[in-house]
Amino acid sequence: MSHSFTIGIFGAGKVGTALARLGIAAGNSVLVSGSPRHTHTQMLLDVVAPGAVEAGSAEVMVRASDLVIIAVPFAKSDEIDYGLFTGTIVVDAMNYWPAVDGVVADIERAELGNSEFIAMRNPRGRWVKSLNHLGYQELAEAAAEGTRGRLAIGLAGDDGDAKAVVSAWLDDIGFDPVDVGALADGRRLETGGAIFGRSLSRGEFALSLGLVES
Amino acid sequence: MQLGVYSFGSLARRADGGVVSSAQAMRNLVEAIRLADEVGLEYFGIGEHHTEPMPASAAAVVLAGAATVTKRIRLGSSVTVLSTEDPVRVYQQFATVDALSNGRAEITAGRGSSIESFPLFGFDLHDYDRLYAEKLDLLLTIDRGNPVNWKGTVRTDLVDAVVVPRPDSGHVPIWLGTGGNPQSSLRAGQLGLPISYGIIGGVPAKFAPLADLYRRAAAASEAPATQVRVSVGTPGFVGEQGESARDLWWNEWHHTMSELGRLRGFAPPSRTSYDRDTAPGGALFVGSPDEISDRIIELHSHLGHMRHFLQMDFGTIPQRDFLRSIELLGTEVKPRLEAALGVEPEVVTS
Numbered sequence: 001m002s003h004s005f006t007i008g009i010f011g012a013g014k015v016g017t018a019l020a021r022l023g024i025a026a027g028n029s030v031l032v033s034g035s036p037r038h039t040h041t042q043m044l045l046d047v048v049a050p051g052a053v054e055a056g057s058a059e060v061m062v063r064a065s066d067l068v069i070i071a072v073p074f075a076k077s078d079e080i081d082y083g084l085f086t087g088t089i090v091v092d093a094m095n096y097w098p099a100v101d102g103v104v105a106d107i108e109r110a111e112l113g114n115s116e117f118i119a120m121r122n123p124r125g126r127w128v129k130s131l132n133h134l135g136y137q138e139l140a141e142a143a144a145e146g147t148r149g150r151l152a153i154g155l156a157g158d159d160g161d162a163k164a165v166v167s168a169w170l171d172d173i174g175f176d177p178v179d180v181g182a183l184a185d186g187r188r189l190e191t192g193g194a195i196f197g198r199s200l201s202r203g204e205f206a207l208s209l210g211l212v213e214s
Numbered sequence: 215m216q217l218g219v220y221s222f223g224s225l226a227r228r229a230d231g232g233v234v235s236s237a238q239a240m241r242n243l244v245e246a247i248r249l250a251d252e253v254g255l256e257y258f259g260i261g262e263h264h265t266e267p268m269p270a271s272a273a274a275v276v277l278a279g280a281a282t283v284t285k286r287i288r289l290g291s292s293v294t295v296l297s298t299e300d301p302v303r304v305y306q307q308f309a310t311v312d313a314l315s316n317g318r319a320e321i322t323a324g325r326g327s328s329i330e331s332f333p334l335f336g337f338d339l340h341d342y343d344r345l346y347a348e349k350l351d352l353l354l355t356i357d358r359g360n361p362v363n364w365k366g367t368v369r370t371d372l373v374d375a376v377v378v379p380r381p382d383s384g385h386v387p388i389w390l391g392t393g394g395n396p397q398s399s400l401r402a403g404q405l406g407l408p409i410s411y412g413i414i415g416g417v418p419a420k421f422a423p424l425a426d427l428y429r430r431a432a433a434a435s436e437a438p439a440t441q442v443r444v445s446v447g448t449p450g451f452v453g454e455q456g457e458s459a460r461d462l463w464w465n466e467w468h469h470t471m472s473e474l475g476r477l478r479g480f481a482p483p484s485r486t487s488y489d490r491d492t493a494p495g496g497a498l499f500v501g502s503p504d505e506i507s508d509r510i511i512e513l514h515s516h517l518g519h520m521r522h523f524l525q526m527d528f529g530t531i532p533q534r535d536f537l538r539s540i541e542l543l544g545t546e547v548k549p550r551l552e553a554a555l556g557v558e559p560e561v562v563t564s
Contacts, residue, residue: 047427099478102339137416191479
């Protein structure tokens with residue numbers, strides 16, 4: 001590991017704590033910002049993601065982190081202060097899921113990918129769509145580089161440097177990153193897509209999306 | 215270890231290839247609960263779903279039907295989708311089931327994983343958190359006794375209200391149902407409520423930190439020991455032979471999960487994933503009595519749960535196969551678990 005990441009995670013739910021555990025296992029410094037509705041987040045983290053630290057505030061967390069991850073339910077996406085993300089690498093791990101969250105008319109009208117829609121909240125954020133297409137239990141199956149059956153994680157974004165950082169970090173925590181293109185191409189990672197919810201190797205993943213691996 | 219069954223109702227396949235009516239599905243459930251009682255199972259839960267393949271929408275009514283034809287089995291909801299219910303009505307219904315069953319009713323309050331009940335009962339999904347938190351608070355307030363005084367935002371205040379009938383024991387046990395969000399385990403512990411985990415995928419032993427969090431939060435809030443209990447519901451099915459049970463159940467599971475996947479945008483399960491999930495360590499407790507008892511004992515070493523209950527009637531599984539699985543759970547699995555773990559003492563809530 002050439003660089004030890006500091007990551008900031010919005011959400012102390014299933015996905016947020018699963019990513020916190022992976023970060024801790026990889027030697028990252030892990031900050032977590034829980035829901036404003038909840039208390040005792042540090043107690044929760046001490047048990048389910050020991051080593052992760054509740055951030056004093058979202059602002060402190062964003063400033064301290066190399067990258068932040070939004071891992072709250074899509075229905076709670078309005079609770080995030082997007083103004084904090086100017087110049088920050090932000091991984092959107094949410095899924096718009098009408099069967100669970102209900103229909104959001106703005107999204108249906110906009111005909112955008114979920115992450116394109118979210119990125120409009122702060123166009124000066126360095127947005128990367130990733131980590132949305134596997135469940136939290138599958139995410140727990142991260143494995144060291146070169147391990148047989150290591151899982152692929154797709155990423156999409158318009159900022160090449162941001163994607164490079166996220167790729168290095170994904171590799172760090174135990175996944176094979178696969179770049180699927182621009183943020184708009186991230187629609188291919190969404191629910192109903194060919195790879196959604198499937199535990200795939202890098203090769204299987206690329207094949208399923210018709211990508212040519214370099 | 216208590217053993218049990220839960221169901222959302224199902225349209226059983228008939229011999230002629232068709233499926234039973236949703237009305238017959240309700241009668242099938244009462245028949246299943248009656249058998250579960252006869253073979254010594256300790257719990258039967260009815261979920262709350264509002265779909266054609268899973269038509270058990272009114273759990274308390276089914277349980278009332280079962281209450282007068284059973285003797286020992288505890289009758290619960292799994293779960294009551296509290297956000298779209300009236301807690302006063304829920305309490306009245308389950309207190310009535312408790313009366314008719316001589317103190318065997320339980321409520322498991324939860325969020326449920328589907329949203330059909332929101333438009334059906336005229337609620338706004340965006341109020342989800344507020345509805346759930348306030349209604350849980352109201353339900354617990356009602357259980358503390360008459361007169362009921364409560365203030366909130368999701369309904370008019372209750373001032374010296376009378377909610378009857380009252381359970382003879384003073385309380386209807388109220389559990390918190392959760393699918394594994396850490397916040398729910400924390401909340402259940404803080405409220406001093408028993409917790410019920412619904413685990414339908416992945417590796418159930420990985421719920422151990424959640425059960426630990428629950429127990430720590432309960433200890434921190436000085437919850438009485440009798441209230442600190444963990445139960446686990448998983449999909450499962452018992453057959454005489456493990457292989458044939460897994461083959462029989464695969465079609466039902468595949469059918470249900472493919473339908474759900476179509477609605478929610480994930481791929482149907484593969485036989486490979488099914489074989490992994492039905493092997494030791496997985497979340498699908500499908501197999502022979504020896505296999506299922508070994509797997510429950512193994513999970514118990516991680517979670518320390520006091521009750522394990524199985525959802526058996528996926529897809530259009532014929533009623534005969536459903537009943538046979540219930541029978542084997544009572545006559546074959548239960549004695550093995552009692553030999554290994556002892557008999558779970560009856561808990562009297564205070």
